[in-house]
């Protein structure tokens with residue numbers, strides 16, 4: 001893992017309030033527990049959490065500026081908990097990849113990997129769900145198999161990573177899409193049109209790689 005994992009590298013501006021909640025976020029939260037039980041979301045022995053999930057709540061009509069791309073994402077430092085409450089999610093109201101800045105609404109800070117999620121939503125209006133997990137086994141196997149990946153020279157949490165993710169997802173891609181963050185040890189991102197398809201590509205890939 002990176003020594004900097006879980007550290008928020010972007011500038012953020014948080015306003016008190018609550019994130020919108022509904023059946024799709026219930027489904028996302030349920031998927032989170034399933035992935036936690038597989039170890040794809042959790043915490044390292046030193047207590048630093050990993051893994052984050054988000055759901056688009058606006059901006060799916062496609063637009064050039066990022067202002068319309070709002071999403072609800074798990075809060076910072078929630079990785080260690082098996083189940084989350086609605087209050088542990090927050091709304092990313094606006095963000096700027098160029099300025100490495102996010103504005104959020106909620107009771108806790110947004111995930112340290114919010115900018116990566118934002119880059120995915122900004123790049124592809126068809127995408128409604130993004131799940132970022134960590135896995136030693138999947139990371140190593142997928143890189144060996146030349147799976148789609150961001151460059152190994154680009155570390156997590158940087159504007160360069162957001163731009164690399166944007167470029168990768170913006171291409172005409174089949175959804176759900178799963179890619180490796182080669183410069184973010186153990187980092188894998190899955191994204192697609194809904195919670196089910198994104199969860200399923202993670203489960204199917206895990207099964208394919210982990211079944212002898």
Ligand SMILES: [Zn+2]
Nearest residue numbers: 050051113187
């Ligand atoms: Zn990560």
